[in-house]
Amino acid sequence: xxxxxxxxxxxxxxxxxxxxxxxxxxxxxxxxxxxxxxxxxxxxxxxxxxxxxxxxxxxxxxxxxxxxxxxxxxxxxxxxxxxxxxxxxxxxxxxxxxxxxxxxxxxxxxxxxxxxxxxxxxxxxxxxxxxxxxxxxxxxxxxxxxxxxxxxxxxxxxxxxxxxxx
Amino acid sequence: xxxxxxxxxxxxxxxxxxxxxxxxxxxxxxxxxxxxxxxxxxxxxxxxxxxxxxxxxxxxxxxxxxxxxxxxxxxxxxxxxxxxxxxxxxxxxxxxxxxxxxxxxxxxxxxxxxxxxxxxxxxxxxxxxxxxxxxxxxxxxxxxxxxxxxxxxxxxxxxxxxxxxxxxxxxxxxxxxxxxxxxxxxxxxxxxxxxxxxxxxxxxxxxxxxxxxxxxxxxxxxxxxxxxxxxxxxxxxxxxxxxxxxxxx
Numbered sequence: 172x173x174x175x176x177x178x179x180x181x182x183x184x185x186x187x188x189x190x191x192x193x194x195x196x197x198x199x200x201x202x203x204x205x206x207x208x209x210x211x212x213x214x215x216x217x218x219x220x221x222x223x224x225x226x227x228x229x230x231x232x233x234x235x236x237x238x239x240x241x242x243x244x245x246x247x248x249x250x251x252x253x254x255x256x257x258x259x260x261x262x263x264x265x266x267x268x269x270x271x272x273x274x275x276x277x278x279x280x281x282x283x284x285x286x287x288x289x290x291x292x293x294x295x296x297x298x299x300x301x302x303x304x305x306x307x308x309x310x311x312x313x314x315x316x317x318x319x320x321x322x323x324x325x326x327x328x329x330x331x332x333x334x335x336x337x
Numbered sequence: 338x339x340x341x342x343x344x345x346x347x348x349x350x351x352x353x354x355x356x357x358x359x360x361x362x363x364x365x366x367x368x369x370x371x372x373x374x375x376x377x378x379x380x381x382x383x384x385x386x387x388x389x390x391x392x393x394x395x396x397x398x399x400x401x402x403x404x405x406x407x408x409x410x411x412x413x414x415x416x417x418x419x420x421x422x423x424x425x426x427x428x429x430x431x432x433x434x435x436x437x438x439x440x441x442x443x444x445x446x447x448x449x450x451x452x453x454x455x456x457x458x459x460x461x462x463x464x465x466x467x468x469x470x471x472x473x474x475x476x477x478x479x480x481x482x483x484x485x486x487x488x489x490x491x492x493x494x495x496x497x498x499x500x501x502x503x504x505x506x507x508x509x510x511x512x513x514x515x516x517x518x519x520x521x522x523x524x525x526x527x528x529x530x531x532x533x534x535x536x537x538x539x540x541x542x543x544x545x546x547x548x549x550x551x552x553x554x555x556x557x558x559x560x561x562x563x564x565x566x567x568x569x570x571x572x573x574x575x576x577x578x579x580x581x582x583x584x585x586x
Contacts, residue, residue: 225463226384255388256459258466288469290477290543311370312470313377321370337466 176211183209183216186244190236193229194316197275200233204263207254216241216249221259223337224317261318261337272334276300277319280336297333299324309333341522342396343416343513345457346406347559348445349389350417353407354567355438356382357574358425367428374474375431381467388460408578412567419558420503422567429482429492433500436475440536441507443472444529453521476540483544497549505554508533514559 187206192198200206200220208219218237222230234251241249261280264272269279278297294309304326312335314321320335359379366372390403420438425431446468449461482489508530510518517523534548541548557563577584 222384222463224381224384224467225388226380226382228380254459255456255463258459258463288473290473290480290540311374312474313370313374315373317377317380317467321373 179211180209183211183241183246186240187218187237189240190233193232195272195275195277197271198268200237202265202268202271204265204268205233205259214248216246218249218251219254220251221254221257223259225255227317259337261334264334273300276331278322278331278333280334282336294320295333295336297322299327299329300331301329302327338513339396340513340516341454341520342393344517344523345389345393345396347416347513349386349393349406350415351421351438351442352382352389353386354415354417354570355421355435356380356386357570358421358423359431359435361425362431371428378435378471378474381464381471385460385464385467388463392456392460404578408575409582412563412571413561415563415567415571416559416561417567418503418506419555419564420500420507422558422564422570423500423503424566426496426499427492429489430496430499432475432478432482433493433496435471436479436540437500437504437507437537439468439472439475440540441529441533442468444532444536445524448524448529452523457522472536479540480544483541483546493546497546501549502553502555506556506558509554509556511559 184201184206187209188199188201190200192200192203203223205220205223206218207221208217210217210219218241220230220233220237230253234253237251238249262283264279272279278300281295281297296305297307297309298305299307299322302324304324306325307322308325310321310323310330312320314332314335318334318337319332321330322333323330356379359375359382362372362375363379364372366375386407387403390406394401394403394406418438420434423430423434425434443465446461446465449457450465452458452461479493482493484490508526510526514523514526518525537548
């Protein structure tokens with residue numbers, strides 16, 4: 172029985188792999204590290220997720236998609252539970268997720284999430300995803316979505332997104 | 338009214354009302370990057386308010402949803418600080434309002450990491466990561482604008498005159514906050530006051546401006562006695578749910 176449950180869980184994770192972040196469609200929710208647990212109970216499947224940011228508008232859609240794919244594969248009673256603690260961190264992004272981000276043109280977070288209280292601190296040195304130049308500058312801590320900062324390459328002049336450490 | 342419900346509702350209202358105010362900048366920011374910064378911060382605040390409204394609804398136990406609490410209450414039921422509802426004014430006023438609030442929110446959430454309520458601790462842990470970015474952003478802008486041009490300094494001084502009177506309410510507790518502090522749910526306001534003043538003084542010193550001495554401090558928002566601005570804000574924010582109750586995306 173234990174072995175059966177393990178393989179069933181693996182199957183569920185494979186289904187969850189197909190659910191993507193609607194704003195960064197190259198990333199699955201597993202790549203993002205927002206799936207915190209899969210709990211199999213009698214006649215009930217519980218998926219535990221955590222938001223990247225409290226106001227992330229993708230969360231409602233992700234919940235709908237998780238339910239749709241699982242219900243479409245025989246898990247009719249699926250509930251999605253959202254937890255806030257421990258708080259999501261970019262340290263949970265998978266390595267393959269980081270590679271996918273870079274290939275998509277978004278620079279993945281560099282290093283570990285750490286405190287950000289120092290005022291006017293030097294921005295992280297980020298290489299341009301287009302030309303690999305390190306001659307870049309941060310334009311703003313806040314980008315097109317809550318999880319990204321805006322950068323600009325001073326060599327090829329292209330602006331780009333950086334998935335900031337959080 | 339249950340005091341723990343009132344306390345959490347007050348925190349939720351602060352975040353929602355300031356988030357709504359900031360969202361008014363969408364498409365009107367002085368430059369694109371700062372327009373996006375303000376709307377990013379707005380989104381974080383609305384997100385935090387959602388978590389808090391959900392908890393408030395559970396504590397109340399009358400089945401009210403986050404949307405019921407946000408869209409179906411009138412001014413007198415809102416418990417946000419007067420600072421949060423003040424109009425945006427120019428960019429300087431928005432920055433200073435944000436800085437005063439962020440400095441409070443940062444230390445308030447830090448203290449709430451020790452709350453007796455597990456869900457409050459979780460919301461505080463999550464929100465603190467976001468507010469840390471906000472405080473850094475608003476602190477840096479206070480310094481830039483005070484230490485910028487004659488015009489930017491003049492605008493910051495004007496903003497300070499207009500907003501200072503609303504800051505005392507941040508750290509002056511009302512009955513439900515005193516009870517929340519006693520029960521371990523809330524925070525010790527003597528400590529918050531000290532930390533808030535230290536934070537503001539630190540950034541003002543770097544900028545080269547002084548906090549006003551003395552002066553009358555307004556209060557009332559936490560008890561539902563608001564400035565005239567809140568009604569207009571709610572009329573705008575609640576219009577759709579008032580006109581089409583229960584309408585969904």
